Amino acid sequence: MSHNTFGHLFRVTTFGESHGPTIGCVVDGCPPRIPLTEADIQGFLEKRRPGQSRFTTQRKEPDLVRIVSGVMTDEAGVQVTTGAPIALLIDNVDQRSKDYGEIKDQYRPGHADFTYDAKYGIRDYRGGGRSSARETAMRVAAGAIARKVVSGVTIRGALVQLGPHRIDRSQWDDAQIDENPFFCPDASAAAFWAEYLDGVRKSGSSCGAVVEVVADGVPPGWGAPIYGKLDAELASALMSVNAVKAVEIGDGMAAAELSGEENADEMRAGADGKPVFLSNHAGGILGGISTGQPIVARFAVKPTSSILALRRAVDRFGAEVDVRTKGRHDPCVGIRAVPVGEAMMAIVLADAFLRHRGQVGVGPAWPFPRS
């Protein structure tokens, strides 16, 4: 099963299954002398950890991370990265394979059961094996290290739509995001969602969501043209997250409805001569290269496919069956996808930053003097 590695200079390889003893990752290419402790990583894992509200799965996964290589204590007594590969491990402690006994030979519609079996000929029915989003815990852990590589950048994710219900953008308040179980910036939308999702959960169903991730503080110049476009890499990174079915950068799909005048992010000279953009339809990326504006990405997460409601399917032997998935599943996996989206943004930006240094050295002194 190839393709477990992501990134170029900042390179993340994950391993492990949901019902194996451990999941882990190796972060290769992290620069040396960056202070790094387990506590730096744990805070981000807490945001993804299940069982924190009635709106996420009740699986008990403490997700305690261990750093097993790539750090040492320096002369000042601070634990720092050495530049060597950083290996991280998290023990799996709350597996209940028996929850999956009934679907051992059945393919859950909407899940990866059929395609994995068709390709590899082996069915890891215990939580989906490698297709389980348990793997995304390691993305979040690696993302915490990536954030330290691009420490001048602030990355913030939020849920902007739950099922068909969008937030009211005029009510956006960053301070609200950590005040409700949805990472929702609109307090009244969060209250409404709570009622809505209770109904979804009690009926044994599930719903989708839209997540928005914004990176502030990225200077102009990161990314590359042609096959190394920052927006292409971001789209690939976010699309690789389980259950993601669409990614938008900036205005995304809506840009097709704008006129050229509306879509143009006009520029004026700022006090320091640097351009000030009057809008950000482009989402902070032009020609695959960052503009210095906030980088804005949104992604759509489909409804959880493991649901209690009966669905028609087939089994491994080609017989028709009706599938009901018991066990502890999120009624909306989009909620826990918020920290995962933030992590993928951080990993892409750390990789772009390191490559940018290699591509241009110290870079041009912009704006150029008029000759």
Ligand SMILES: Cc1cc2nc3c(=O)[nH]c(=O)nc-3n(C[C@H](O)[C@H](O)[C@H](O)COP(=O)(O)O)c2cc1C
């Ligand atoms: C944070 C997170 C948690 C998830 N938890 C579940 C889950 O409990 N049950 C489930 O059926 N799918 C869950 N998923 C989605 C599946 O992993 C995913 O739908 C499946 O692997 C098929 O892949 P695809 O949807 O990307 O095509 C989760 C996704 C994310 C991002």
